Amino acid sequence: TYLRTYEIEPAGELRENIGIVRPDRLESAITFDRIQDNARTDISAILFQTLRLNEDQNFTAEALPRIVQTNTFDMLGGNLTASNSLLALNRSNGLDTLRLSSAAEYKASRYTKNGHRFEVFGEIRADGYVYRNAAAGIQACNIEDSDALFEACRQALPRDLENDRFETYRFLPTIGAEWSYPLARLGNGNSLIIEPRVQAVISPNRNFTDDVFNEDSQFFQYDTVTLFDYSKGTGLDQWEDGQRLNVGISATAVVGNYLSVNSVVGTQFRAKTTNNFGDDIGLGEEASDIVGAVDFGLGRNIAIDNRFRVDDDTGSFRRVESTASGRLGPLRAGVTYLRIEADDFEVSQLRDEFLTIGGSVNITRNIFFAARQAQNLDSGDTTNTSFALRIANACSAISFNYSFDDSTRDGFEQEREFLVRIEVLGFQ
Numbered sequence: 001t002y003l004r005t006y007e008i009e010p011a012g013e014l015r016e017n018i019g020i021v022r023p024d025r026l027e028s029a030i031t032f033d034r035i036q037d038n039a040r041t042d043i044s045a046i047l048f049q050t051l052r053l054n055e056d057q058n059f060t061a062e063a064l065p066r067i068v069q070t071n072t073f074d075m076l077g078g079n080l081t082a083s084n085s086l087l088a089l090n091r092s093n094g095l096d097t098l099r100l101s102s103a104a105e106y107k108a109s110r111y112t113k114n115g116h117r118f119e120v121f122g123e124i125r126a127d128g129y130v131y132r133n134a135a136a137g138i139q140a141c142n143i144e145d146s147d148a149l150f151e152a153c154r155q156a157l158p159r160d161l162e163n164d165r166f167e168t169y170r171f172l173p174t175i176g177a178e179w180s181y182p183l184a185r186l187g188n189g190n191s192l193i194i195e196p197r198v199q200a201v202i203s204p205n206r207n208f209t210d211d212v213f214n215e216d217s218q219f220f221q222y223d224t225v226t227l228f229d230y231s232k233g234t235g236l237d238q239w240e241d242g243q244r245l246n247v248g249i250s251a252t253a254v255v256g257n258y259l260s261v262n263s264v265v266g267t268q269f270r271a272k273t274t275n276n277f278g279d280d281i282g283l284g285e286e287a288s289d290i291v292g293a294v295d296f297g298l299g300r301n302i303a304i305d306n307r308f309r310v311d312d313d314t315g316s317f318r319r320v321e322s323t324a325s326g327r328l329g330p331l332r333a334g335v336t337y338l339r340i341e342a343d344d345f346e347v348s349q350l351r352d353e354f355l356t357i358g359g360s361v362n363i364t365r366n367i368f369f370a371a372r373q374a375q376n377l378d379s380g381d382t383t384n385t386s387f388a389l390r391i392a393n394a395c396s397a398i399s400f401n402y403s404f405d406d407s408t409r410d411g412f413e414q415e416r417e418f419l420v421r422i423e424v425l426g427f428q
Helices: 012-016 147-154
Strands: 025-035 039-050 062-075 078-090 096-111 117-132 166-180 183-187 190-202 243-255 259-270 290-298 302-310 317-328 331-341 351-362 367-376 381-392 396-404 416-424
Touching: none
Parallel strands: none
Antiparallel strands: 025 039, 039 062, 062 078, 078 096, 096 117, 117 166, 166 190, 183 190, 190 243, 243 259, 259 290, 290 302, 302 317, 317 331, 331 351, 351 367, 367 381, 381 396, 396 416
């Protein structure tokens, strides 16, 4: 609970998700990187310490080591990337994993005189896994010493946790081609660009979920950013199989110096369904969910960004994320709305819905004031309201933060807090 008491949270953009994302595992790492013009070597040792009350540290994995070697070559009119990796995940109790992976990826692009863009790509990858103590399971199966949870969890893991020690190997070839055709109309300070895009991908129909533990691709998000990833996943454990088409169209319009609109919408079509993705991802059926983004810019001072995912069967929104921000002289303000629903919402009633409103003002060059409130719209709770005053010069800064939190959880009930932070600046 000290994380909430002292407002310890991720840096950067994640700081905006107050009350939604907070660190509940500590990470310690030693990393060696060697970067050359056409090669990179990354050697890391990573340790984790869980802070979750219902999670056993003995089942938390440690990467000792993780080694990745990547080399790129210009050849055959395109680009060839060769990569090799080794990952050893160790636990005091539970699953131990050794993974070796080698891959070669080739890409080449061509443009016609009429503006058509063609790209061909292919990848050959081989993975080898060695598992030990697999029957004990992973973190997700060992919560609160629940036998019922363990039995339910084991049904979703490779080989039903019936094999304590086993090895598995897989050969993963993929080939594909992509076409896009930007159409532009320009004139008198106005412009319109429309670009259809189609990507065809062919891979063997093979499901490895019964043989491979998915430990590095558990938090994948299907959206416009990942729409044209020919193998969707954040790591190597999850692999996209089958024959599929990724289809999308983007449009950009600019009206003088006052209005700009950027939009993209797309979906995926598959020859056969696959079980390589979870039920709430929106992928795997013959027609995937529809993903899109629409961004507006009004001059230089107002921006409105929208991201969404629409269920292809019901037409309902499964994910909506909208942000509006603006500034007027020294004043800045913004509002963010986030809504996520499970695919079986009518049955499970699983929904996360949040609204965050904030604003700030530069009173003088060295004095800054800000306020923010976050609300859980699903439960009706105000998760956090805060005010901050910061006074700074070139050498130092002092901040005064006052906040109150109406949300409660087991073992913690925050009412009011006042924090003073002193910073020494200039050491860069």
